[in-house]
Each structure stands twice: as C-alpha cells, then as structure tokens.
Amino acid sequence: MAMEQPKKVGRDRSKRPRAMKWETELLEIIEESPDVKTFRFEKPEDWTFIPGQFVMVFFPEIFGKKNRAYSISSSPNSPYLDLTIKLYGVFTHYMWTLKEGSSWTLRGPYGHFIMDMDRNNDIILVGAGVGITPLMSMLRWSTEEKIDRRFLLLYSNKTPKDIVFNEEIQVIQSMNPNVKVVHTLTRLQDKLKSNWPGLTGRISADMIRDQVKHWQEPGAEIATVFGCGPAAMLTTMEEVMISLGWPKEEIHYEKFW
Ligand SMILES: Cc1cc2nc3c(=O)[nH]c(=O)nc-3n(C[C@H](O)[C@H](O)[C@H](O)COP(=O)(O)OP(=O)(O)OC[C@H]3O[C@@H](n4cnc5c(N)ncnc54)[C@H](O)[C@@H]3O)c2cc1C
Known part of the structure; x- marks a missing residue:
C-alpha cells in the first residue's frame, strides 16, 4: 500500500510515515564543499518521509548496534534519498572511505521537526x-x-x-x-x-x-x-x-x- 504523501501530513504523530529498516547500496557521492559530501541512495518503493525528518545510519559489521542520525536533504518528490554529511569523527571518517556500491543500513524516517501543512503561515x-x-x-x-x-x-x-x-x-x-x-x-x-x-x-x-x-x-x-x-x-x-x-x-x- 502506498504511504500517505507529505502534502497531506501535519504535525499529528499518527499521520507521520512509518519507519522501517533496510539495507541499500550507495548510488553516488556528491562533493558539496571541502568537508561536506552528499551520499545518494535510491528510495525504497512505497517509502516516504516529511521534509525535516531524519534516518539512522548503521554499519553493523563495523560498529555493531551503534548508529548516527542524519537529516534527509532531498525532497520527498525526488527518487533519491540524499544524506548530506560533514566529516567529523568516528562514523564520518569511515563513511569517507566508502565508495559507490558500498552497503549501508538505514532506518527511518523519524522526527517531528516538520512543517504543519494544515496551516498556511510563513x-x-x-x-x-x-x-x-x-x-x-x-x-x-x-x-x-x-x-x-x-x-x-x-x-x-x-x-x-x-x-x-x-x-x-x-x-x-x-x-x-x-x-x-x-x-x-x-x-x-x-x-x-x-x-x-x-x-x-x-x-x-x-x-x-x-x-x-x-x-x-x-x-x-x-x-x-x-x-x-x-x-x-x-x-x-x-x-x-x-x-x-x-x-x-x-x-x-x-x-x-
Ligand atoms: C536528528 C539529527 C540529525 C542529524 N543530521 C545530520 C546531517 O544532516 N549532517 C551531518 O553531518 N550531521 C548530522 N547529525 C550529526 C550526526 O548524527 C553525527 O553526530 C555526526 O556526523 C558526527 O558523527 P561522527 O561519528 O563522525 O563523530 P563522533 O565521533 O560521534 O564525534 C565526536 C563528538 O563530536 C560531536 N560532534 C559531532 N559533529 C560535530 C560538529 N560538526 N561540530 C561540533 N561537534 C560535533 C559529537 O556530539 C560527539 O560528541 C545529525 C544529528 C542528529 C541528532
């Protein structure tokens, strides 16, 4: 069943897309600035999110259950799920070694940092x-x-x-x-x-x-x-x-x- 599109979703928790966990291949790496890269993935079918939400990233074989949160920078209309990440510590240094085709485990979407689409204010x-x-x-x-x-x-x-x-x-x-x-x-x-x-x-x-x-x-x-x-x-x-x-x-x- 297709999930509800973000346009119809307000801040009501019950209307937010359901989270799931999946393994995916890194499709593309885009250099954004000297220490920021976008990591691009295909979106799973019937999976969506509301602008402002984030996913958790896992590399179970390297870090076990440890994970990091990343806000999604792409639009829900895009066929891609983009994570735009700054090089900093343990996880991000590992990510910087990864190439297109590498395996990532994602779980989400999460978060209530989202616009209330039932309103029309600025x-x-x-x-x-x-x-x-x-x-x-x-x-x-x-x-x-x-x-x-x-x-x-x-x-x-x-x-x-x-x-x-x-x-x-x-x-x-x-x-x-x-x-x-x-x-x-x-x-x-x-x-x-x-x-x-x-x-x-x-x-x-x-x-x-x-x-x-x-x-x-x-x-x-x-x-x-x-x-x-x-x-x-x-x-x-x-x-x-x-x-x-x-x-x-x-x-x-x-x-x-
Ligand atoms: C909801 C949410 C969304 C997030 N979205 C993004 C995102 O879109 N892009 C992104 O790059 N990061 C994002 N982060 C941060 C991300 O989860 C990691 O904390 C970050 O990538 C550092 O992980 P690391 O393992 O490389 O560093 P660690 O080894 O965990 O870093 C060590 C310490 O440095 C602190 N720290 C980490 N990064 C910085 C920084 N840049 N400046 C100052 N202190 C820092 C951490 O709190 C930690 O205590 C988000 C975090 C949350 C909670």
Missing part, C-alpha cells in the same frame, strides 16, 4: 553549516509543490566555499519569489569583503531581530521558526524570538550534537 529558517540539511529538504519540496508560504532563510557559514547547496539555493531564490535568503559569513577574508553582498559575523540576536523585522509583513499570522545548527545559535534564536513575542510552540529546532 516560515523562518535559521541554519548554520551542515545544519542546512533538513531546511533544504523543506525549501526544495515547498518550491516544487509551489507551496504558498513565504520563507526567510538566514544561513551562516565560515567562507563562501563552505556554503552547502549555494548554487541551488540561488536557483530556488530566483524561481520562488516567496523565498528570501540572507547569507552571513564568519571567516570572510578582508580582501573579499568589498565584493560580498551578504552579512558577516555569527548569527546573533541583533541579526535575527533585524532580518525578521525587515521581512515580516504587517498583520501576518505569526511565522513558524525552524533552526538547525550549533546549540549556542539555537539558544540565541529561541531567546530572541521569545523577546519578539513568539510563542514557544512556533519555535522548533533540531540539535545535531
């Missing part, structure tokens, strides 16, 4: 580095589905070459007039600053406040906020949104570590 996305992954799935899917909601993406990286999905984000912005993207860079070289059209510095309370105030339309229903990145950024995000009058129920975050 969406604020706040991301840093590889924290873009669940937000990218939301943006890709909403653009493909021509979802009539305004999006603000505030996205922080170290340098221009670290911006994951940079070109595609530009394409989405040009295709989808509902999407506004604001980049900020934390380690931009002085000689490049005069040509950089975005902001500089870490995502701060002042930065979030300024961007939200410029973007917000008077009288609009309160926007839902989704943040994904370092814990300090998420704390700042929550504090500033509460100071701007946002109820906690409209502030969601996914903490990677």
